[in-house]
Amino acid sequence: MSADTQVARQLPPGPDSPFDINTTEEAFLKIPELLAQYGNLVRVPSPQRESDSYLVNDPEYIRHILVKNHANYNKGPGFSRVKMLLGNGIIVSDGAFWRRQRRMIQPAFNRRVIAVLSQQIAQCNRELFEQWSAKADNNETIDLTEAAAELSLLVILRVLFSEDLDRLFDEQGGNPFAFLTQDLTRDMKVVLRFRSLTKIMQALIDWRREVQPKRFDFLAMFMEARDKETGEAMTDKELMDELMTLIIAGHETSAITLNWSWYFIANHPDVEQRALAEVESIYSTGTPDFDDLTNMNYIRQLVSEALRHYPPVWLFSRTAIGDDKLGDYDVPAGTDIFISPYYIHRHPDYWPDADRFDPERFTSEAEKTRPATAYIPFSAGPRRCIGDFFAMVEMQIHFSMMLPAFHMEYLDETPLELEPFINLRTKHGLRYRISNR
Numbered sequence: 551m552s553a554d555t556q557v558a559r560q561l562p563p564g565p566d567s568p569f570d571i572n573t574t575e576e577a578f579l580k581i582p583e584l585l586a587q588y589g590n591l592v593r594v595p596s597p598q599r600e601s602d603s604y605l606v607n608d609p610e611y612i613r614h615i616l617v618k619n620h621a622n623y624n625k626g627p628g629f630s631r632v633k634m635l636l637g638n639g640i641i642v643s644d645g646a647f648w649r650r651q652r653r654m655i656q657p658a659f660n661r662r663v664i665a666v667l668s669q670q671i672a673q674c675n676r677e678l679f680e681q682w683s684a685k686a687d688n689n690e691t692i693d694l695t696e697a698a699a700e701l702s703l704l705v706i707l708r709v710l711f712s713e714d715l716d717r718l719f720d721e722q723g724g725n726p727f728a729f730l731t732q733d734l735t736r737d738m739k740v741v742l743r744f745r746s747l748t749k750i751m752q753a754l755i756d757w758r759r760e761v762q763p764k765r766f767d768f769l770a771m772f773m774e775a776r777d778k779e780t781g782e783a784m785t786d787k788e789l790m791d792e793l794m795t796l797i798i799a800g801h802e803t804s805a806i807t808l809n810w811s812w813y814f815i816a817n818h819p820d821v822e823q824r825a826l827a828e829v830e831s832i833y834s835t836g837t838p839d840f841d842d843l844t845n846m847n848y849i850r851q852l853v854s855e856a857l858r859h860y861p862p863v864w865l866f867s868r869t870a871i872g873d874d875k876l877g878d879y880d881v882p883a884g885t886d887i888f889i890s891p892y893y894i895h896r897h898p899d900y901w902p903d904a905d906r907f908d909p910e911r912f913t914s915e916a917e918k919t920r921p922a923t924a925y926i927p928f929s930a931g932p933r934r935c936i937g938d939f940f941a942m943v944e945m946q947i948h949f950s951m952m953l954p955a956f957h958m959e960y961l962d963e964t965p966l967e968l969e970p971f972i973n974l975r976t977k978h979g980l981r982y983r984i985s986n987r
């Protein structure tokens with residue numbers, strides 16, 4: 551870039567010294583300092599890359615990047631680590647390939663499909679219900695963080711592979727994916743172990759092609775999906791990357807959401823009572839059907855508020871393809887953009903008394919009073935989470951089954967510690983005493 555263009559450009563304020571905005575504890579602590587000092591748009595020189603990083607904490611600018619001018623932004627540097635794990639799956643891919651994959655995968659997430667798959671989700675919860683019943687009879691202590699991780703993993707595996715999951719468990723002598731909930735480091739060792747699971751999945755795909763069993767699950771839909779323009783199916787490599795992507799994207803985020811939702815329920819008796827009353831009002835009229843479940847508004851509100859406090863994806867990134875503008879400021883091509891759901895969810899202009907847990911923030915009237923992009927646990931625009939509705943259904947099924955039966959007494963007295971890595975988790979498992987209602 552010549553000196554002339556540099557002078558002509560209007561760049562946002564920010565520090566002179568480089569800082570690596572990333573999914574680390576250091577960045578988690580530094581970001582609020584930068585926002586307090588420089589405002590809602592901060593330019594931060596990067597220690598590794600030539601182009602600057604912009605930290606964006608303004609709903610209008612966020613809307614510009616994710617929605618209005620999304621075509622000018624690719625997935626950013628934060629995704630290179632995820633790429634090792636997920637190959638070129640839909641979370642990390644860009645451009646025409648991403649569009650094609652999204653078109654092929656999207657139908658699996660429509661309401662009618664999820665209505666059928668909700669039976670599988672309920673079945674996973676029934677298994678957990680049995681385990682919790684036995685523990686509640688003895689008022690045992692449970693590690694809910696662990697239980698939520700196991701449940702969410704089982705749910706995504708069930709909707710992917712349905713009854714073939716049992717065959718897979720039998721052949722492998724247990725759940726070959728279980729280490730994902732036990733080893734949370736996501737280091738190279740885990741990456742290699744995870745990628746080695748492709749063999750198991752390939753064997754399942756080969757078996758399905760040969761035997762052609764009738765199945766209604768995500769795998770069947772992805773195997774049958776055809777590109778509208780070319781009529782081509784996904785290659786096995788593409789299929790594998792997408793399966794891996796859904797397993798990772800679909801379980802840890804949901805597990806964290808369950809973990810936090812229980813935490814707030816257990817620590818707010820008034821919220822617990824209202825949620826319980828809502829579930830009972832629906833159950834008392836008979837067995838809830840799918841529409842009843844998805845109409846559980848208070849549960850949706852409390853889960854939304856938990857996601858506001860602790861969005862599992864607390865930081866994500868984009869890279870500008872061409873030059874752009876945010877307000878009066880220039881965004882040169884190559885600029886890396888960092889958006890933090892965690893910090894925009896605490897912005898005092900949109901979230902008064904942000905530390906207070908208040909599901910009333912998510913009534914439909916309250917939602918109309920603020921810009922939609924002040925709340926982005928699932929991101930926004932065309933790259934918005936494909937599983938947002940699925941995740942909410944998962945939460946609604948879980949709480950509608952568990953709340954009427956069990957009371958959780960929160961046991962940990964030490965202050966909560968956060969672990970802000972790729973996902974925002976609690977550093978330690980949260981423990982509760984479980985009892986029957």
Ligand code: HEM
Pocket residue numbers: 640641642652706795796799800801803804807861862863866867926927928929930932933934935936937938940941
């Ligand atoms: C509460 C739970 C969840 C949260 C908070 C969450 C959050 C997110 C966020 C923030 C993104 C977008 C990141 C970006 O814009 O760069 C995303 C994308 C994605 N999520 Fe989720 N997610 C959740 C559950 C799920 C579930 C259950 C699935 C699948 C079953 C899923 C699959 C995906 C996929 C495939 C993408 C990539 C979409 C694309 O780029 O086209 N997520 N998620």
